[in-house]
Amino acid sequence: MSDERKILVTSALPYANGPIHIGHLVEYLQTDIWVRFQKMRGHRCIYICADDTHGTAIMISAQKKGVTEEEFIAEMSASHQTDFTGFGIEFDNYGSTNSPENLEQCNRVWKSLRDADMVVEEEIEQLFDVEKGQFLADRLVRGTCPKCGSKDQPGDNCGNCGETYSPAELVDPISGLSGTTPEIRKAKHLFVQIEKEHAFLDEWIQSGSVPTESANHLKGSFLNEPLRAWDISRPGPYFGFEIPDSPGNYWYVWFDAPIGYIGSTQQWCDKNGEKLEDWWNSESTEIHHFIGKDIQYFHTLFWPTMLKTAGFSLPTKVHIHGFLGVDGEKMSKSRGTFINASKYLEHLDPNFLRYYYASKLSSRVEDIDLNVDEFVAKVNSDLVGKVVNLASRTAKFAGAVGLSDKYPDDGGLFAEFATAGDPIAEAYEAGDFSKAMRQILELADKANPFVENNAPWELKKDPDKAQQLQDVCSIALNLFRQLSIYLAPVLPDIAEKCGELLGEPITNWEQSKTPLLGTPVNKFKHMMQRVDPKKVQAMIDESVVIEETAPAVIQNFDDSDEALKAEPIEDEISFDDFMKLDLRVARVVEANEVPEAKKLIQLKLSLGGDETRNVFAGVKEAYEPAELVGKLVVMVANLAPRKMKFGVSEGMIIASGSGKKEVYMLSPDEGAVPGQRVH
């Protein structure tokens, strides 16, 4: 450990629009473990994070709550930090993107982009909500497609004809904020031409700073064609920083968020008498970002481009992780598996989750699954049964006499454990925590048989064997101490308790190489409770989100509000509006496989007599063509025809569900005949 490294580590900045949940924690725990590991190895390592506080969503949430944005983000930041502290996540600095330090760094990066002639301006026609006094993001506008006349289309492209357009081209646009008709206003937007750095990115992506699988993905997608200029401005009002040389315009939240890494570092430097340049402009400092796969292109395309242009160091490594699932499914509020950090802490020990995640995380960009049964079994069996048990079963025999003065012959166990420290450290370094945990548990599996074979409980019965008893316990406790050192990045609490038990704090990895001798052994206290499955269940039960105002009559139905939340009810329409929609009962008379299509089935629908329609329906994953023939369905009969890849579709079948396999066609009760109108 001669070469001390200087390492700056970040986790993605949590957005100040909601509480921390167990999905977020995959990232923060992973990063915290890595940072603690580096610190134990004697490196200079700082962990930098901040709340990501800007953007439209924050404005809307603050408005809803009736507080200022500043009040809103202050409260959220406090809540985030409480959660992080509760899980033992220790930042060296936790800042905010809404800070003077960050503004200063944004200005600096911005000036560099200007100087490098990376920024272009373009007038864009955008819709303005007069009532709310703000420009509307594309997704906040709906209206009629200018090309095909389909109603209720989003502001960026038509779901019907596929035409892309600007929201200003929509016919009869409606604001999603106020429901009023917005007016067209021109606004100047600023774009960063990252295409200018395409060659640099091609090379950087392959440099080893990005996981291979991500590099391959980027190479085959974004980098395979010219990179689109990045729209980094938003017209006011917008909660963010106003662009100094473009009054009335604000930096888009994704511009100032990553710069928040630097801004928060600046804050830390100011507090600690350090120079920012030593961390962000130094070849001897490593920079490691930990992020989720969903935001990789910000961190692997835009971010390096910004850093390079502004003369900052490039990331040494971008560690990318997958998403968290629970029991094989996405986290779900209705199932109670969307668990907030604070809710977890009400019921369970944070160390359980720290260990469980560590035992699942690898250096690959893979989703991990929190299997509830496995969670209980693994923590109880590995940590309580094997590791902690080692101390629990021997400490009290040694309490009276302490540890032996001379390390006894243990058949090479201590030396073996000490040697194992190197591969374990390698696994930690690579982010392969699951491998590290496996190796540590292998050691624990060698320590327990040692105790078994030397039966201290038998030795205790014979006063002549007192020395032997002390020796056996000294060995077992030293082995336990080695395990605690190796687990310390994951389980700092266990390391601390081990330090208390044996009278010497655990602070450094190298302590695993030398046994403790001749010191007293303190009274053993339980180091970790077993996981109580009942508490896990209680946590899940309390996390279930149900409809608040369910009328008494339907209380027996436990339908969740998930579907409604996913797609809120549309604005009110008049009866005339409704009558424009011509729904008809139709019979499927033909259903053909479209071999090249992934989602579509070609249907011939009969409205009775000779009236038929050719319809492409996106139900391939949910229905077999054969089972559809003869079926009565409900179709939109007067929908404008749409040209699709495999032909023209002349209508739409009514179905519910989120798509893919979750598609449920509606069919009439018996007696209905094709051609009948539905109203």
Next chain:
RNA sequence: GGGGCUGUAGCUCAGUGGUUAGAGCAGGGAACUCAUAAUUCCUUGGUCGUCGGUUCAAGUCCGACCGGCCCUACCA
């Protein structure tokens, strides 16, 4: 369709081209009682998705196919 990833025991996963493919958990049997119904020992269980190819040698490399996931294009 294009791009990326993935398929090893009931479950979660290891397996630098080289002896009869491993671990943990779960299952079965026994021992022990120091320990938080902890521990230890023994044991059941796999055509390594399928088919080809390269090689003296393939779970491992290559190709095709089949299945799963993600992004994207066609969810009227």
